[in-house]
Amino acid sequence: MSAIVSIRNLHKSFGPAKVLNGVSLEVKKSQMVAIIGRxxxxKSTLLRCLNGLEKVDSGDIEVCGYQVSRPEGLDLRQLRKKVGIVFQSYNLFPHLTVERNVTLALTTIKKMPLAEAKSTADSVLQMVGMEHKKDAYPEQLSGGQQQRVAIARSLAMAPELMLFDEVTSALDPELTAEVLKVMENLARNGMTMALVTHEMAFARKLADVLVFMHQGKVWEVGPPEELFERPKTSELAKFVSSEL
Ligand SMILES: Nc1ncnc2c1ncn2[C@@H]1O[C@H](COP(=O)(O)OP(=O)(O)OP(=O)(O)O)[C@@H](O)[C@H]1O
Ligand SMILES: [Mg+2]
Known part of the structure; x- marks a missing residue:
């Protein structure tokens, strides 16, 4: 299996604060890697480094064939066509319909003809169960619906990798379930994804690899059952019991 993401000995500080302290990690094609931790x-800094939102201090990051850790010569626009990222806040454009939110980047960044962009929007909105709301404005939607549109907007770019940073943290349990279902379907359809989550049951059931971050390090990594049932460190054991 080929690696879509390959991180080696990544270091990153904000001023005096060491935030990533020698992180190494791989995400292989079609894997779901879930990141948990206090x-x-x-966690967020690590995800943001993967699509060039943060500059790294040292170490190597390769994502979809791009040397992200070497900003000279890196074409961020090309990288971001291949890497979708969705955050806790959905950041939809409030003055645009659902459909236009999805087609905007297609017609402007990808220069896709509008008719083709609309048909792409149809299919990605269908994937997230939102095709019936394509003429609605974001404020007319629930948080879960907005988040599903935000995911559709990312999917429309046909990314090779999706990054999700606590995309359900602002949602109540019912809406969380809707969004997790969308992510589960993506995983089952072979999307490569790295996500930060507090949804322990979801991570346990669906992640191929679970990563426990602690003090800027990959403290433990492995199959979810193993980390949940046989934590090797007291830090992970404590974290797991506090999340139950
Ligand atoms: N832009 C920034 N400037 C300065 N410090 C930052 C910046 N971004 C993050 N940090 C600091 O880096 C550390 C790690 O932050 P990060 O957001 O990666 O944590 P996290 O694991 O995602 O936490 P949470 O679960 O609360 O989202 C924190 O101490 C944070 O205050
Ligand atoms: Mg975070």
Whole structure:
């Protein structure tokens, strides 16, 4: 299996604060890698490094064939066509319909003709169960629906890798379930994904690899059952019991 993401000995500080302290990790094609850990352990920073939103101090990152850790010569636009990222806040354009939110990047960045962009929007909105709302505006939708549109907007770019940073954290349990279902379908259809989540049951059931981050390090990594049932460190054992 080929690696879509390959991180070697990544270091990153913000001022005096060491946030990533020698992280190495791989995400292989069609894998779901779930990252868990306490607040401040560096999870979001790690994801943001993968699509060039943060500059790294040292170490190597290769994503979809791009040397992300070497900004000179890196074409961020090309990288971001291949890497979709969805955050806790959905950031839809409030003045645009659902359909236009999805087609905008297709017609502007990808220069796709509008008719083709609309048909792409149809199919990705269908994938997230939102095709019936294509003429609605974001404020007319629930949080879960908005998040599903945000995921569709990313999928429309046909990414090779999807990054999700706590995409359900702002949602109540019912809406969380809707969004997790969409992510489960993506995983079953072979999407390569790395996600930060507090949804332990979801990570346990669906992740191929679970990563426990602690103090800027990959503290433990392996199959989810193993980490949940036989944590090797007291830090992970404590974290698991606190999340149950
Ligand atoms: N842009 C920034 N400038 C300065 N410090 C930052 C910046 N971004 C993150 N940090 C710091 O880096 C550390 C790790 O932050 P990060 O957001 O990666 O943690 P996290 O594991 O995602 O936490 P959470 O679970 O709360 O989202 C924190 O101490 C945070 O305050
Ligand atoms: Mg975070």
């Amino acid at each position: 607040s401040g352990s560096g």
